[in-house]
Amino acid sequence: MSSNNQPTPPDQRQAVLSQRRNLKMAESAHAYVRGSTVKFYEWLEQSSGRIPDGPPVWICGDCHVGNLGPVANAKGRIGIQIRDVDQTVVGNPAHDLIRLGLSLATAARGSDLPGVTTALMLERMIEGYMMTLDGELGGDAVRKRPSVVRLGMRQAIGRTWKHLAKDRIKDIRPTIPLGKRFWPLTDEERAAVEDLFAKDQVRRLVTALHSRDDNDRIELLDAAYWVKGCSSLGRLRIAVLLGVGEGHYDEGGLSLIDIKEAVQAAAPRAARNGMPRDNAERVVTGAQNLSPYLGDRMRPARLLDRAVFLRELLPQDIKLDFDHLTREEATRVAFYLAAVVGKAHARQMDEATRKSWRGELARNRTKSLDAPSWLWSSIVDLIVGHEAAYLEHCRRYAERPDA
Incomplete structure (x- = not known):
């Protein structure tokens, strides 16, 4: 170990x-x-x-x-x-x-x-x-x-990208430093992440911020397994660092995406509830109803045959x-x-x-x-x-x- x-x-x-x-x-x-x-x-x-x-x-x-x-x-x-x-x-x-x-x-x-x-x-x-x-x-x-x-x-x-980087990845350079909080991905996991960000649905999530254009170029700069949370520790969780547009070092040119596995909820559900059967779609739909600011920045997806949801992390989320x-x-x-x-x-x-x-x-x-x-x-x-x-x-x- x-x-x-x-x-x-x-x-x-x-x-x-x-x-x-x-x-x-x-x-x-x-x-x-x-x-x-x-x-x-x-x-x-x-x-x-x-x-x-x-x-x-x-x-x-x-x-x-x-x-x-x-x-x-x-x-x-x-x-x-x-x-x-x-x-x-x-x-x-x-x-x-x-x-x-x-x-x-x-x-x-x-x-x-x-x-x-x-x-x-x-x-x-x-x-x-x-x-x-x-x-x-x-x-x-x-x-x-x-x-x-x-x-x-x-x-x-008062928070900016630099605050987010120092809090989340402890670095303001466009890499994710491996160590206690971030671990290496397998070749299979990294290939799956690259395929995921080639999809239009995921691209639209990244370009949704008001300062970006739908046609901005997106480059996967780095990705790592993320050791984060408490009750969710053990689920698939990946941090993805993206470059958006031409200037990756500019305030709006970097994007940190949290990919998190969605699993069966423990909370009892109402009968005949009409919820999506897919757990990632359930999480995103719930967010859109409960917390619109967060829900608008989330998307459901599949990664390595698992239900996952994506959200872009912003400096203001504390x-x-x-x-x-x-x-x-x-x-x-x-x-x-x-x-x-x-x-x-x-x-x-x-x-x-x-x-x-x-x-x-x-x-x-x-x-x-x-x-x-x-x-x-x-x-x-x-x-x-x-x-x-x-x-x-x-x-x-x-x-x-x-x-």
Whole structure:
């Protein structure tokens, strides 16, 4: 097996990726939540909360705080939207609420906030989500950004290709340096990538940015296997560096494409849902409904007989930092992020459906908690299950200082 700073040969990939995924999930309880989507839905089936049947819409399916943040569209406009839709399905919007609530609760615990803050966060979360069901899709709610979101937006607006290159490939030259994060492709994989970018459909994705022309020449400069993510580690994932037009070193002359394998979603899907059978088409269609800025920059494809989806990475696509939250900031974050998710759901509903779903959310509240009892009980049960599983995971996989 290769050392941490050396690229891993193709025949050793799966063993190294499995180890990295296990260690990454052991870093914190919140990291474990992010990496355990399949277990989330297994435990949710066993929880005591009676989850209502919300209207069937495209849902994120893996709606944790790390999957929400700044996203740019092809024309350069930036908004806070859902930024990862691998698990998207036509399903129950209540599942996104529970997943987001669990993520917020574990983030609060990671910031050493008291348990009462979790209850307040869930109340504010439901308040922010329900505002999006009131006609204007929560315009005021989405504009009231907490400081962590304002900071993320300022960073996103000021970023250029050089920032993207340093973050993603640690180099501003037109190559992808092999090492810990990028590994060599096999000859078969590289040939398949070259064939893929010869297709018109993929060319149109690359030339979609406003500063490019449909007739621009596209040159494949480099490609490498990409070691990225947590729950997705082990799937086929390839970074492709392209030169577009004549000047490859200019701001608009380089393009970094993320090719990612699309697999079966863990999230339950609604009956008679009309979803595409191909997993890559499912992911792209879900993105177009949930996160238009992202969906417009994605395309489904086939690579080595696998369903994959492509998206061009832009400098403005960044994660928000929720590692250190105050009590006030935690409740504001809960309100705001729930409004973003609610807006993604609500734009798919007509007025009558929004009103009916809002009415369902307003029911089942107690005198001591201004949030649905099913939401609270589901999250409490999930926290218990996740905590036990996380500790067991750490016992088995975490690196020990004295080892």
